[in-house]
Amino acid sequence: MEKVYWDCPDFSLSQTLECGQCFRYQKEDNDCYTVIAGQRMITLCQVGGSIVFFGGEDIPFWKAYFDGERNYGEIKQRLSQNDPIMAEAISFAPGIRILKQDFFEMLISFILSQNNHIPRIRGLIQRLSQEYGTPIDRGLYSFPTPEQLAGVSEEVYRHLGCGFRARYLVDAVEKVLAGGFSWEEMDELSTTELRQRLMSICGVGQKVADCILLFSFGRYEVFPMDVWINRVFSHAYCSGKKLSPMELQKLAAENFGEVAGFAQQYLFHYGREMKIGKG
DNA sequence: ATCCAGGATCTCC
DNA sequence: GGAGATCATGGA
Secondary structure, eight states: OOEEEEEOTTOOHHHHHHTTTOOOEEEOTTSOEEEEETTEEEEEEEETTEEEEESOTTHHHHHHHTTTTSOHHHHHHHHHTTOHHHHHHHHHSTTOOOOOOOHHHHHHHHHHHTTOOHHHHHHHHHHHHHHHSOEEETTEEOOOOHHHHTTOOHHHHHHTTOGGGHHHHHHHHHHHHHSSOOHHHHHTSOHHHHHHHHHTSTTOOHHHHHHHHHHTTOOTTOOOOOHHHHHHHHHHHSTTOOOOHHHHHHHHHHHHGGGHHHHHHHHHHHHHHHTTTOO
8 A cells, every 4th residue: 555654743643633632533453543534534653753644645635634734843832931831731742733624523523522521422423423424444434414414313313322412413414504604604704703603503602612613713712611621721820719711711812822722732631631630 | 339521501590 | 691400421
């Protein structure tokens, strides 16, 4: 099989895939990863800092998927300066990059993420894909398109284990199919407008909307706040003091500005792995 | 077994 | 506009 080599600085394949932003990867027995995005699938590994793609198709797509053009060194330096906590979080996983993922997949995935564990979210997405996606290779399936989920009932989603989120999925699919949610159309909107648009879907609150803004639309100034980031951020930046979500958002914006989204991912991964603020 | 998870919604004041 | 209960499920 054809191999394509890629030298990308500030990039760890495992850290980027396993830091909680992506649910559609599979670790192979030989240290490789198989990643699915849209209707595409790739197997790749990292040897001595260099990425090896197995299969030469769609390489430009995958480089964009891994945000290959961005200078993460600059971002990390800016965040680390005068901030020992960020410096610590970044040195814990300096190879994280923010993936550029599909809108509809992020929408459904993060609706499923609410009040849920990451391993379980992955399971749900896998079942959903097996049931309604398109087979690609080796028993792996693409994430279903809105059209493939058209007409799927709340009952079925519940049977797949989606629980109370089932009715949210029905609403999301209906609204997307009804129009007004094409990527190009939404990308024209300001971040505030786009957040509002996303939150018009039942089951999408600010946190889920912010994950979509960050992981699919590249709105890197947003700072999604879940239970983990809440703990780490409060613990590290507010001396454990209880602040309202609005105050926390304001503080994050002041501290991290236009690169808050990157800061969030470094902090999230660090806090979750180290169980900061938890027993 | 009990707790908890990349929250959102509904109800109440 | 803020506080509190409720929501399904299964991994840890």
